[in-house]
Amino acid sequence: MPELPEVQSTIDALRHAGLPGEVIAAVEVGWPRTVGGDVDTFCGAVVGRSVCEIGRRGKFIVLCLTLAPRAATTEPASPGTANFVRSPDDSPGPERGWMLCHLRMSGRLHLVAADEPREGYERVVLHFASGRELRFVDPRKFGRLLCVSDPEAALSHLGLEPLDDSFTPRKLHQALGGRRRAIKPTLLDQGVIAGLGNIYVDEALFAARIHPLRRADSLSPDDIVALHTAIQQVLRLGLSNLGVSLGYGKSNFRLPNGASGDNREALQVFRRTGLPCPVCGHPVERLIVAQRSTHLCPRCQPA
Ligand SMILES: [Zn+2]
Missing domain, CATH: 3.20.190.10 (MutM-like, N-terminal)
Incomplete structure:
Protein backbone atom coordinates (compact mmCIF):
# COMPACT_ATOMS: atom_id res chain seq x y z
CA MET A 1 0.00 0.00 0.00
CA LEU A 155 -8.47 16.87 5.06
CA SER A 156 -8.82 18.47 8.47
CA HIS A 157 -8.88 15.05 10.16
CA LEU A 158 -5.21 14.46 9.30
CA GLY A 159 -2.48 14.78 11.92
CA LEU A 160 1.14 15.90 11.83
CA GLU A 161 3.15 15.97 8.60
CA PRO A 162 6.29 14.01 9.50
CA LEU A 163 8.63 15.70 7.00
CA ASP A 164 7.52 19.26 7.71
CA ASP A 165 9.75 21.62 9.69
CA SER A 166 6.95 21.87 12.23
CA PHE A 167 7.32 18.17 13.09
CA THR A 168 9.55 18.24 16.17
CA PRO A 169 10.16 15.75 19.01
CA ARG A 170 8.04 18.03 21.17
CA LYS A 171 5.13 17.87 18.70
CA LEU A 172 5.49 14.09 18.51
CA HIS A 173 5.46 13.88 22.30
CA GLN A 174 2.29 15.99 22.43
CA ALA A 175 0.63 13.86 19.74
CA LEU A 176 1.43 10.63 21.60
CA GLY A 177 0.82 11.93 25.09
CA GLY A 178 -1.99 10.24 26.98
CA ARG A 179 -2.51 7.56 24.36
CA ARG A 180 -2.75 4.19 26.03
CA ARG A 181 -2.86 2.17 22.83
CA ALA A 182 0.22 0.36 21.54
CA ILE A 183 2.67 2.53 19.64
CA LYS A 184 2.22 0.69 16.32
CA PRO A 185 -1.51 1.34 15.80
CA THR A 186 -1.02 4.84 17.21
CA LEU A 187 1.52 5.62 14.48
CA LEU A 188 -0.78 4.08 11.85
CA ASP A 189 -3.57 6.45 12.93
CA GLN A 190 -3.64 9.16 10.24
CA GLY A 191 -5.13 11.58 12.74
CA VAL A 192 -1.93 11.38 14.80
CA ILE A 193 0.69 11.38 12.05
CA ALA A 194 -0.35 11.55 8.40
CA GLY A 195 1.42 9.47 5.78
CA LEU A 196 2.77 6.48 7.71
CA GLY A 197 1.59 2.96 6.96
CA ASN A 198 2.58 -0.59 7.79
CA ILE A 199 5.96 -0.58 6.03
CA TYR A 200 7.41 2.64 7.40
CA VAL A 201 6.01 2.18 10.90
CA ASP A 202 7.75 -1.20 11.22
CA GLU A 203 10.96 0.29 9.85
CA ALA A 204 10.81 3.35 12.11
CA LEU A 205 10.13 1.31 15.27
CA PHE A 206 13.05 -0.96 14.43
CA ALA A 207 15.37 1.99 13.81
CA ALA A 208 14.26 3.53 17.13
CA ARG A 209 14.59 0.18 18.99
CA ILE A 210 11.00 0.36 20.21
CA HIS A 211 8.78 -2.72 20.50
CA PRO A 212 5.55 -2.27 18.49
CA LEU A 213 3.37 -3.33 21.46
CA ARG A 214 4.72 -0.76 23.91
CA ARG A 215 2.08 1.68 25.05
CA ALA A 216 2.40 5.04 23.28
CA ASP A 217 2.29 6.92 26.58
CA SER A 218 5.13 4.82 28.01
CA LEU A 219 7.85 6.21 25.74
CA SER A 220 10.65 8.07 27.51
CA PRO A 221 11.95 11.43 26.25
CA ASP A 222 14.92 9.55 24.73
CA ASP A 223 12.52 7.13 23.01
CA ILE A 224 10.59 10.07 21.57
CA VAL A 225 13.74 11.68 20.17
CA ALA A 226 14.86 8.36 18.70
CA LEU A 227 11.43 7.74 17.17
CA HIS A 228 11.26 11.23 15.71
CA THR A 229 14.67 10.77 14.08
CA ALA A 230 13.77 7.27 12.87
CA ILE A 231 10.47 8.33 11.28
CA GLN A 232 12.17 11.06 9.29
CA GLN A 233 15.11 8.81 8.34
CA VAL A 234 13.02 5.94 6.99
CA LEU A 235 10.71 8.29 5.08
CA ARG A 236 13.60 10.23 3.54
CA LEU A 237 15.33 7.00 2.57
CA GLY A 238 12.11 5.75 0.98
CA LEU A 239 11.72 9.02 -0.87
CA SER A 240 15.29 8.95 -2.16
CA ASN A 241 14.66 5.42 -3.48
CA LEU A 242 11.33 6.47 -5.09
CA GLY A 243 9.30 4.25 -2.79
CA VAL A 244 8.74 0.54 -2.38
CA SER A 245 7.40 -1.90 -4.95
CA LEU A 246 6.84 -5.14 -3.09
CA GLY A 247 5.93 -7.53 -5.86
CA TYR A 248 2.19 -8.16 -5.58
CA GLY A 249 1.87 -8.51 -9.31
CA LYS A 250 -0.82 -6.24 -10.68
CA SER A 251 -1.34 -4.53 -7.32
CA ASN A 252 2.32 -3.61 -7.06
CA PHE A 253 3.11 0.07 -6.65
CA ARG A 254 4.62 1.73 -9.67
CA LEU A 255 5.58 5.26 -10.63
CA PRO A 256 3.67 7.30 -13.25
CA ASN A 257 6.06 6.15 -15.99
CA GLY A 258 5.53 2.50 -15.06
CA ALA A 259 8.87 2.09 -13.24
CA SER A 260 9.15 0.38 -9.85
CA GLY A 261 10.47 2.03 -6.69
CA ASP A 262 13.84 0.78 -5.39
CA ASN A 263 13.35 0.97 -1.63
CA ARG A 264 12.70 -2.72 -1.04
CA GLU A 265 16.41 -3.46 -0.74
CA ALA A 266 16.73 -0.80 1.96
CA LEU A 267 14.08 -2.33 4.25
CA GLN A 268 15.59 -3.69 7.48
CA VAL A 269 12.75 -5.79 8.93
CA PHE A 270 9.58 -5.39 6.85
CA ARG A 271 8.73 -8.74 5.18
CA ARG A 272 12.08 -10.15 6.30
CA THR A 273 10.69 -12.76 8.70
CA GLY A 274 13.36 -15.37 9.56
CA LEU A 275 16.19 -13.41 7.98
CA PRO A 276 18.96 -12.14 10.26
CA CYS A 277 18.49 -8.73 11.89
CA PRO A 278 20.97 -6.39 10.18
CA VAL A 279 22.12 -5.14 13.60
CA CYS A 280 22.39 -8.23 15.85
CA GLY A 281 21.80 -11.23 13.58
CA HIS A 282 18.78 -12.58 15.52
CA PRO A 283 16.06 -13.76 13.12
CA VAL A 284 13.43 -11.13 12.35
CA GLU A 285 10.05 -12.14 13.78
CA ARG A 286 6.52 -11.48 12.63
CA LEU A 287 3.52 -10.93 14.85
CA ILE A 288 0.06 -9.49 14.41
CA VAL A 289 -0.59 -6.12 16.03
CA ALA A 290 -4.01 -4.52 15.58
CA GLN A 291 -4.74 -6.95 12.74
CA ARG A 292 -1.62 -5.81 10.91
CA SER A 293 1.33 -7.98 10.05
CA THR A 294 4.24 -6.60 12.08
CA HIS A 295 7.97 -7.26 11.74
CA LEU A 296 10.55 -6.74 14.44
CA CYS A 297 13.80 -7.92 15.97
CA PRO A 298 12.90 -9.08 19.51
CA ARG A 299 16.49 -8.59 20.66
CA CYS A 300 16.88 -5.02 19.37
CA GLN A 301 13.29 -4.09 20.27
CA PRO A 302 12.70 -5.62 23.72
CA ALA A 303 9.13 -5.68 24.98
ZN1 LIG B 1 18.42 -7.19 16.21
Missing part, protein backbone atom coordinates in the same frame (compact mmCIF):
# COMPACT_ATOMS: atom_id res chain seq x y z
CA PRO A 2 1.47 3.35 -1.01
CA GLU A 3 2.61 5.47 1.94
CA LEU A 4 4.14 8.94 2.11
CA PRO A 5 7.31 8.15 0.09
CA GLU A 6 5.35 6.41 -2.68
CA VAL A 7 2.73 9.17 -2.81
CA GLN A 8 5.33 11.94 -2.83
CA SER A 9 7.40 10.11 -5.48
CA THR A 10 4.26 9.91 -7.63
CA ILE A 11 3.66 13.64 -7.21
CA ASP A 12 7.27 14.55 -7.97
CA ALA A 13 7.22 12.41 -11.10
CA LEU A 14 3.92 13.90 -12.31
CA ARG A 15 5.20 17.41 -11.75
CA HIS A 16 8.46 16.61 -13.53
CA ALA A 17 6.53 15.11 -16.45
CA GLY A 18 4.61 18.36 -16.88
CA LEU A 19 1.20 17.52 -15.43
CA PRO A 20 0.60 21.13 -14.29
CA GLY A 21 -0.73 22.97 -17.32
CA GLU A 22 -2.52 20.00 -18.84
CA VAL A 23 -6.13 20.75 -19.83
CA ILE A 24 -8.74 18.07 -19.10
CA ALA A 25 -10.71 17.64 -22.33
CA ALA A 26 -12.74 14.57 -21.36
CA VAL A 27 -13.11 12.01 -18.58
CA GLU A 28 -13.80 8.31 -18.71
CA VAL A 29 -15.10 6.63 -15.55
CA GLY A 30 -14.91 2.84 -15.62
CA TRP A 31 -15.86 2.29 -11.96
CA PRO A 32 -18.24 4.93 -10.57
CA ARG A 33 -17.43 4.19 -6.93
CA THR A 34 -13.89 5.45 -7.54
CA VAL A 35 -15.29 8.97 -7.99
CA GLY A 36 -17.81 8.71 -5.15
CA GLY A 37 -20.65 7.30 -7.25
CA ASP A 38 -21.90 10.42 -9.05
CA VAL A 39 -20.15 10.32 -12.40
CA ASP A 40 -21.92 13.37 -13.87
CA THR A 41 -20.97 15.59 -10.93
CA PHE A 42 -17.37 14.43 -11.11
CA CYS A 43 -17.12 15.01 -14.86
CA GLY A 44 -18.76 18.42 -14.53
CA ALA A 45 -16.21 19.42 -11.91
CA VAL A 46 -13.14 18.51 -13.93
CA VAL A 47 -13.83 18.70 -17.68
CA GLY A 48 -12.63 21.97 -19.16
CA ARG A 49 -10.28 22.67 -16.28
CA SER A 50 -6.53 22.65 -16.23
CA VAL A 51 -4.22 21.27 -13.59
CA CYS A 52 -2.47 24.21 -12.01
CA GLU A 53 -0.67 22.52 -9.12
CA ILE A 54 -0.17 19.19 -7.50
CA GLY A 55 0.65 18.66 -3.84
CA ARG A 56 0.31 16.24 -0.96
CA ARG A 57 -1.30 16.02 2.47
CA GLY A 58 -0.72 12.75 4.28
CA LYS A 59 -1.32 10.01 1.72
CA PHE A 60 -3.60 12.24 -0.36
CA ILE A 61 -2.54 13.69 -3.69
CA VAL A 62 -4.12 17.13 -4.05
CA LEU A 63 -4.65 18.48 -7.56
CA CYS A 64 -5.63 22.12 -7.91
CA LEU A 65 -7.82 22.68 -10.97
CA THR A 66 -8.60 26.05 -12.53
CA LEU A 67 -10.84 26.97 -15.41
CA ALA A 68 -8.68 26.27 -18.44
CA PRO A 69 -7.31 29.38 -20.09
CA ARG A 70 -9.26 29.76 -23.28
CA ALA A 71 -7.40 30.79 -26.41
CA ALA A 72 -7.05 34.55 -26.32
CA THR A 73 -9.51 36.06 -28.75
CA THR A 74 -9.14 39.23 -30.72
CA GLU A 75 -12.21 41.38 -30.31
CA PRO A 76 -13.71 42.63 -33.53
CA ALA A 77 -12.56 46.17 -34.16
CA SER A 78 -15.13 48.79 -33.28
CA PRO A 79 -14.91 52.25 -34.76
CA GLY A 80 -12.77 54.48 -32.63
CA THR A 81 -11.22 51.73 -30.51
CA ALA A 82 -7.93 49.98 -30.90
CA ASN A 83 -7.90 46.24 -31.33
CA PHE A 84 -7.15 44.53 -28.11
CA VAL A 85 -6.66 41.01 -26.93
CA ARG A 86 -8.90 39.85 -24.13
CA SER A 87 -7.07 37.59 -21.81
CA PRO A 88 -8.87 35.08 -19.62
CA ASP A 89 -7.56 37.03 -16.63
CA ASP A 90 -10.15 39.68 -17.44
CA SER A 91 -12.83 37.40 -16.12
CA PRO A 92 -13.73 37.88 -12.46
CA GLY A 93 -11.17 35.64 -10.77
CA PRO A 94 -10.24 32.14 -11.87
CA GLU A 95 -12.53 29.58 -10.32
CA ARG A 96 -10.62 26.93 -8.48
CA GLY A 97 -11.53 23.41 -7.58
CA TRP A 98 -9.60 20.54 -6.08
CA MET A 99 -9.39 16.86 -6.78
CA LEU A 100 -8.18 14.58 -4.00
CA CYS A 101 -6.64 11.26 -4.96
CA HIS A 102 -6.09 8.45 -2.46
CA LEU A 103 -4.28 5.42 -3.85
CA ARG A 104 -5.34 3.16 -0.95
CA MET A 105 -4.32 -0.50 -1.45
CA SER A 106 -3.36 -0.77 -5.09
CA GLY A 107 -3.94 2.55 -6.86
CA ARG A 108 -1.38 4.24 -9.06
CA LEU A 109 -1.39 7.07 -11.56
CA HIS A 110 0.11 6.64 -15.01
CA LEU A 111 0.77 9.62 -17.26
CA VAL A 112 1.04 8.29 -20.80
CA ALA A 113 0.38 9.06 -24.45
CA ALA A 114 -3.21 8.22 -25.40
CA ASP A 115 -2.07 5.46 -27.77
CA GLU A 116 -0.19 3.61 -25.04
CA PRO A 117 -1.80 0.15 -24.56
CA ARG A 118 -4.00 -0.19 -21.48
CA GLU A 119 -3.48 -2.62 -18.61
CA GLY A 120 -7.14 -3.38 -17.95
CA TYR A 121 -7.61 -1.87 -14.48
CA GLU A 122 -8.16 1.77 -15.47
CA ARG A 123 -10.94 2.98 -13.15
CA VAL A 124 -10.75 6.61 -14.28
CA VAL A 125 -8.95 8.18 -17.24
CA LEU A 126 -8.46 11.93 -17.66
CA HIS A 127 -7.99 12.75 -21.34
CA PHE A 128 -5.89 15.87 -21.82
CA ALA A 129 -6.12 18.26 -24.74
CA SER A 130 -2.41 17.62 -25.36
CA GLY A 131 -3.04 13.99 -26.37
CA ARG A 132 -1.78 12.54 -23.10
CA GLU A 133 -3.84 10.70 -20.48
CA LEU A 134 -3.69 10.37 -16.72
CA ARG A 135 -4.88 6.86 -15.92
CA PHE A 136 -5.95 5.85 -12.43
CA VAL A 137 -5.11 2.15 -12.41
CA ASP A 138 -6.49 0.35 -9.36
CA PRO A 139 -6.90 -3.45 -9.48
CA ARG A 140 -8.44 -3.70 -6.00
CA LYS A 141 -10.81 -0.72 -6.48
CA PHE A 142 -10.32 0.84 -3.02
CA GLY A 143 -8.70 4.02 -4.38
CA ARG A 144 -10.65 7.24 -4.72
CA LEU A 145 -10.68 10.42 -6.83
CA LEU A 146 -12.93 13.01 -5.20
CA CYS A 147 -13.67 16.62 -6.12
CA VAL A 148 -13.94 19.06 -3.22
CA SER A 149 -14.35 22.81 -2.91
CA ASP A 150 -12.35 23.13 0.30
CA PRO A 151 -9.41 20.72 0.58
CA GLU A 152 -8.41 22.01 4.02
CA ALA A 153 -11.83 21.14 5.42
CA ALA A 154 -11.88 17.81 3.62
